[in-house]
Amino acid sequence: MSKLWGGRFQKSTHSLMDDFHSSISFDCRIYRQDIAGSMAHAAxxxxxxxxxxxESEQIINGLKEILEDIESGRVQFSTSAEDIHMNVELLLTQKIGAVAKKLHTARSRNDQVALDVRLYLREEIDHICQLLKQLCRQLLDLAENHLDTVMPGYTHLQRAQPVTLAHHLLAYVQMFRRDLDRLADCRRRVNVLPLGAGALAGTTFPIQPELVARQLGFGALAENSLDAVSDRDFAVEFTAAAALIMVHLSRFCEEIVLWSSGExxxxxxxDxxxxxxxxxPQKKNPDAAELIRGKAGRVFGDLQALLVMLKGLPLAYNKDMQEDKEALFDAVDTVKKCLLVFTPMxxxxxxxxxxxxxxxxxxFTNATDLADYLVGKGVPFREAHEMVGKTVLYCLQQGKALEELVLEEMRQFCPPVEQDVYQALDIANCVAxxxxxxxxxxxxVRAAIERARRALE
Structure with a gap:
């Protein structure tokens, strides 16, 4: 099959080159975005x-028919047509004839693919944000049911101070809310129209990109044609945000793995x-949590792939940039799949x-509370810290908890203590x-839950 760009070539591309050069096996997923962009461009x-x-009406109607054909499974994409853009143009030519050849006026595949990827990523960001909000609401519902469920808080994986399960869950809500903020901020930079930049230097035709921006819902126009076709910062930025989402999911999954162990x-x-x-036969393994923890590495790799792909590229477009899609698509797919499993789990x-x-x-998670109690009795905190440390050592030697000591024992190390010390040492009081x-x-925590619910709205 002759190439749409083949006018200056005397030889056909090698069959190995056709396969190596083609991206239709993975960029076929952005067919809807490609068709939407082409319809807006034709208009x-x-x-x-x-x-x-x-001519515009004929082109748009033809594109609508192609969209219907693709979604009904009547289209088999061609590797020799290289990518989704050429495939759609080829299908359009077959459907409406020579007028299809006018669609690419004032446009290059360079600005076309940049448009398609931005349209795709904008939709996926919105979807992921919805999944994150569902997860946050699930965690808030759980937290409301566990306001009084006391558990140890940890530092260095050692028991440190008592908290509640609700408070622990809300820590993850804060992480996921930051993820939502990052995605919203990233979306603003994704939502910039590159169409009109052409291959790299714009076009001599009197185009009106603001009309395309309005039809496709873009918030801004790219201000430099070189940057418009070579920018993939938005893909890197999204993948970095996705990597942080996976970090947060992975940390939570690590705790689920630990908490579900017999230890x-x-x-x-x-089940x-x-x-x-x-x-x-006795085993019950936390495989869902372990798989999410493991899949975090995939998204970290996607981010690294994008950074390395971009780091040495001169302006403007280079074929290396075709490598952006598989990494970006994988990051999107992995995050979505993990969120879809994690929330119901x-x-x-x-x-x-x-x-x-x-x-x-x-x-001895109430040791800090004993030190605070002593400060309330007029003891400088550093002295109170030393007193309690010696008390804890005594307890370890005697096999007792702090609250199991009688006053006479405790006063050996903490002279100011009174009977009310036992209220201070009560775990529920320590939290309350x-x-x-x-x-x-x-x-x-109840107030924090209410604030978080309002923020999610």
Whole structure:
């Protein structure tokens, strides 16, 4: 088959080159965006007096028929036509004849592909944001049910201070809200129209790109034709945001893996999101969480691939940039798939509140509260810290918890203590007194849930 760009060539491309050069195997997914962009371009060409209204109508109707043919499965894309843009143009020529050849007036594949990818990514960002909001709402619902579920908070994976499960869940809500903010900010830079830049230097035709922008919902026009066709910052930026989403999912999944182990026993996994062993009949494995944790690496790799692809490219377009799509598509697919599994998996978890409370009472998680109590009695904090450290050492030697010491024992190390110290050491009180804006007290967490729900709206 002769190439649409083959006028100056005397030889056909090698069959190996055809296969190596072709991107239709993966860029076929942006057929809707390519057709939408071409319809808007055809309409603008007519409005600008570059083609007739009748030609524009014929082209647009032909493109609509091609869209219907593709979506009904009647189209088999051609590798020799290289990419989705050439495939659509070839199909249009077959359908409406010579007038189809006017569609590419004042346009290059360079600005066309930039347009298609931006249209595609804009839609996917909106979809991912909806999935993130669904996840946040799921976590907020869980948090409301666990305002009083006490658990240990950890630093260095060592029990540190008591918190609540609700407070712990809200930490992830904050992460995912930042992800939403990043995607919204990224979308603003995605939503820039590159069409009109041509191959790299614009066009001599009197085009009106603002008409295309209005029809396709773009918020701004690209201001430099060289940058318009060579910019893939938006793809890198999205993939970086996607990588952070995967970091947050992976961290949560790591905790689910830990919490579902016999050593923690904080949570029971639902059978629907677990698997068994082919050899060990007793096993219930957290495979969904482990797979999400593992898939984070894919998106990190996609980000690295995009950065390396771009880092040495001179202006303007280079064929290396064809490599942007597989990495971008993979990042989109992976994040969406993980969110679709993660949200119902989290919603199905059964938390073992008794085990969490028991763990919160162990490991001297109320030691800081004893130090704070002493400060309230007039002891400088650094001295109070030392007193409590010696008390903890004594408890370890005696096999006791702080609250199990009688006053006489405690006064060996902390002379100012009174009977009210036991209220200060009570785990529920330790949590309830932390009423700062970002603290774990049920009253503070309830207010935080309300703020988060309003923000998601």
């Amino acid at each position: 603008m060409l007519a409005q600008s007096g570059i083609i007739t209204p009748q 923690f026993a904080f949570v029971e996994l639902d 629907a999101f677990s698997t068994g062993s082919s050899m060990m 989290v919603g199905s978890l059964r938390f073992r509140k008794e085990n969490m409370a028991r763990a919160a009472r162990g490991g 007194r932390r009423v700062t804006l970002n603290g774990p007290a049920p009253s503070a």
